Amino acid sequence: MKVVMDEKQIATSLVDLTGRIAAAVPDGTDIAVIGIRSRGEILAQRLARSLSARLGVTVPCGTLDITLYRDDINEPRGNTQPTVRSTEIGFDINEKIIILADDVLYTGRSARAALDALIDLGRPKAIRLAVLVDRGYHELPIQADFAGCTVDIPGEQTVEVRLTETDGIDQVIVE
Amino acid sequence: MRKQNQEKFRWNRKHLLGLKDLSRQEIEFILDTAGGFEQISTRSIKKAPTLRGKVVVNLFFEDSTRTRNSFTLAANRLSADVVEFTKKSSSVSKGETLIDTARNLEAMGIDIVVIRHNAGGAAKLLSRHIDACVINAGDGFDEHPTQALLDVYTIRQARQTLEGLKIGIVGDIAHSRVARSNIWAMTKLGAEVILVGPPTLMPAQVSRLPVRVSYSLDAVLEELDVINMLRIQFERLGSNPFPSVREYSHFFGLTVDRMKRAKCDLTVMHPGPINRGLEIESQVADGPNSVILRQVANGLAVRMAVLFLVNQGAAEQAKKKA
Numbered sequence: 001m002k003v004v005m006d007e008k009q010i011a012t013s014l015v016d017l018t019g020r021i022a023a024a025v026p027d028g029t030d031i032a033v034i035g036i037r038s039r040g041e042i043l044a045q046r047l048a049r050s051l052s053a054r055l056g057v058t059v060p061c062g063t064l065d066i067t068l069y070r071d072d073i074n075e076p077r078g079n080t081q082p083t084v085r086s087t088e089i090g091f092d093i094n095e096k097i098i099i100l101a102d103d104v105l106y107t108g109r110s111a112r113a114a115l116d117a118l119i120d121l122g123r124p125k126a127i128r129l130a131v132l133v134d135r136g137y138h139e140l141p142i143q144a145d146f147a148g149c150t151v152d153i154p155g156e157q158t159v160e161v162r163l164t165e166t167d168g169i170d171q172v173i174v175e
Numbered sequence: 176m177r178k179q180n181q182e183k184f185r186w187n188r189k190h191l192l193g194l195k196d197l198s199r200q201e202i203e204f205i206l207d208t209a210g211g212f213e214q215i216s217t218r219s220i221k222k223a224p225t226l227r228g229k230v231v232v233n234l235f236f237e238d239s240t241r242t243r244n245s246f247t248l249a250a251n252r253l254s255a256d257v258v259e260f261t262k263k264s265s266s267v268s269k270g271e272t273l274i275d276t277a278r279n280l281e282a283m284g285i286d287i288v289v290i291r292h293n294a295g296g297a298a299k300l301l302s303r304h305i306d307a308c309v310i311n312a313g314d315g316f317d318e319h320p321t322q323a324l325l326d327v328y329t330i331r332q333a334r335q336t337l338e339g340l341k342i343g344i345v346g347d348i349a350h351s352r353v354a355r356s357n358i359w360a361m362t363k364l365g366a367e368v369i370l371v372g373p374p375t376l377m378p379a380q381v382s383r384l385p386v387r388v389s390y391s392l393d394a395v396l397e398e399l400d401v402i403n404m405l406r407i408q409f410e411r412l413g414s415n416p417f418p419s420v421r422e423y424s425h426f427f428g429l430t431v432d433r434m435k436r437a438k439c440d441l442t443v444m445h446p447g448p449i450n451r452g453l454e455i456e457s458q459v460a461d462g463p464n465s466v467i468l469r470q471v472a473n474g475l476a477v478r479m480a481v482l483f484l485v486n487q488g489a490a491e492q493a494k495k496k497a
Contacts, residue, residue, distance in 0.1 A: 068223040084211035
């Protein structure tokens with residue numbers, strides 16, 4: 001087990017992400033943050049809070065469940081079975097810039113599913129991908145627009161993002 | 176609580192034949208899963224790609240509009256292709272057996288069969304003879320699991336939990352598969368079920384069911400939290416179980432008058448189609464306590480969840496074999 005990011009690094013990284021996202025949003029454009037269930041949910045809430053403070057407006061926040069859009073739904077692998085939960089997006093995504101938030105970008109398949117799921121909900125002005133860790137080894141032509149930390153971690157290792165809200169600690173570890 | 180419940184649990188069934196054999200956890204898992212499907216019906220693009228490339232056959236040997244349409248729409252919303260099969264327009268009218276009909280359909284490469292049949296146990300029989308997933312949409316007087324699931328889903332939506340609720344099922348219990356599936360689902364989720372109706376419409380083995388029985392609606396009305404008014408199924412009533420429709424209505428109909436004596440938050444349900452003025456008065460069916468139309472809307476979410484889950488179960492079983 002190796003700690004890739006500790007509490008302090010995660011905090012710095014979120015400040016940095018907030019600054020870069022805020023700088024990239026043109027004045028007068030509506031912005032919203034949507035997290036991919038389940039780890040992206042908390043990251044999205046934190047980003048929405050810090051972006052609200054930075055931009056001086058309330059940045060809405062939602063949660064997207066991508067289970068119905070996954071490409072491996074008919075071939076469950078490993079020990080996990082995909083579970084359908086609800087998508088909770090209480091605002092109109094049309095014409096907004098959507099910051100799609102997830103904890104880790106790896107194969108890019110979750111992001112692909114999330115793009116399809118979002119587009120079934122409306123037509124945003126733009127969708128940008130923000131992740132805490134981009135671990136490389138993408139399998140689809142999908143890149144993060146904003147990444148807190150970029151490291152190459154091969155497939156046999158797992159990256160786990162632990163967040164205070166669910167795990168009692170802010171930490172990114174590699175096993 | 177619910178989240179934890181979901182994370183540890185794994186769905187393994189490729190058929191939904193009835194609720195009698197399902198555990199409380201399995202029933203709750205279906206209801207939780209259905210929650211995730213509800214929003215599909217409320218957005219502008221009412222479709223998800225989940226069952227793309229899958230073929231669902233509606234194999235209906237009995238008339239049905241509501242259940243059939245609900246299954247068709249649920250399958251369409253998950254992007255499956257649907258083949259409609261009715262008894263009248265098929266080889267069954269030429270003497271083909273149930274199993275042969277199903278095997279022939281299966282030879283065309285189908286994935287899920289939704290079956291309604293007038294013989295109890297038809298769905299189970301079918302599941303033993305074909306590889307496709309089987310969903311029971313009503314078999315004889317045995318079970319109608321998706322109706323009961325949408326009923327308990329609706330109750331959970333209205334009352335948060337079924338734990339400790341007193342639920343009256345009123346009417347023709349003997350000829351009602353809805354009542355049977357309801358009894359299993361509701362008691363497993365912690366409710367007390369009271370069957371209400373004339374003795375002629377109670378099943379012969381009623382004492383073996385985990386329920387209380389009352390031959391008078393007025394005797395139990397005031398203690399009920401939920402009331403499910405069954406339809407008088409004239410097409411199934413051979414003998415004369417009650418002297419007249421007016422008399423039945425007088426003793427067992429849910430009227431405005433009776434509503435005044437019931438708990439003010441009584442949840443009023445009906446599996447449809449309604450005989451207005453017979454088992455339920457119009458003002459009650461359309462009144463503030465009624466969740467009848469919500470039942471129909473929830474039916475879609477529940478059936479989407481069931482289609483999704485049996486497909487998942489099939490994938491799980493295929494993985495185990497490999």
